Amino acid sequence: MTRPLRVDAQRNRRRVLDAARAAFSRDGVTASLDDIARAAGVGPGTLYRHFPTRDRLVRAVIDDGLIGIHDLGMELLAAPDLAQALEAWLNAYVEQGSMFTGLAETLVNPLAESDELDSCRRAREAGSALIARAVREGVLRPDVRADDVLDMVAAVTWVGEQPNRQLGQRERLLTLLVTGLRAGAGSLDSE
Incomplete structure (x- = not known):
């Protein structure tokens, strides 16, 4: 059973999704993941913790x-x-x-x-x-x-x-x- 995300982790995940949506809409799915993390206000490690691969983030x-x-x-x-x-x-x-x-x-x-x-x-x-x-x-x-x-x-x-x-x-x-x-x-x- 998967543990529910902490409130701050939920917030970070939401910010990454919103930043990724904007980046993918603007630049396509090859948009820089580092730029997405930066736009979300999180570090690359946080992005990869939630979405280990680009494909997982796109999905x-x-x-x-x-x-x-x-x-x-x-x-x-x-x-x-x-x-x-x-x-x-x-x-x-x-x-x-x-x-x-x-x-x-x-x-x-x-x-x-x-x-x-x-x-x-x-x-x-x-x-x-x-x-x-x-x-x-x-x-x-x-x-x-x-x-x-x-x-x-x-x-x-x-x-x-x-x-x-x-x-x-x-x-x-x-x-x-x-x-x-x-x-x-x-x-x-x-x-």
């Missing part, structure tokens, strides 16, 4: 972001304006999926045999619950399926990863997607 940043997406989805389930809540969640999901090249594919196909990206499945479950509520309450078309929406959002994320894309294209695509999902936008023929 922790991804996991942390996806847990945040899950928590946001659960919080938004109680939002009075469900259309606005769903759009906020989808934007956050796309933003997280766009953080690293290749993450969009993982959002579509989380590793079944790995607990390391269990947060990916949890994020999708929160989104599915939000989408299901929107369908039940008539905000979205009755033929909308959560898996289809999440796959389309991952596709929007993937398009955003491609070189030479126009500025704001990802946002335009997401707006088109959400508009097409709304109740009254028509429906697909039955399968």
Whole structure:
């Protein structure tokens, strides 16, 4: 059984994750770990104690972001304006999926045999619950399926990863997607 981290160790871990997220967003996953430690206000030893390898740090940043997406989805389930809540969640999901090249594919196909990206499945479950509520309450078309929406959002994320894309294209695509999902936008023929 793993002992819970002391309060100061939790704080240091959080600071390293926040600094790493900023550095990876800015410089990619090859950002200097020493620079990350410095930005977090900790020594390299503290960084390596929490994250012995770069890969563990990258995975922790991804996991942390996806847990945040899950928590946001659960919080938004109680939002009075469900259309606005769903759009906020989808934007956050796309933003997280766009953080690293290749993450969009993982959002579509989380590793079944790995607990390391269990947060990916949890994020999708929160989104599915939000989408299901929107369908039940008539905000979205009755033929909308959560898996289809999440796959389309991952596709929007993937398009955003491609070189030479126009500025704001990802946002335009997401707006088109959400508009097409709304109740009254028509429906697909039955399968």
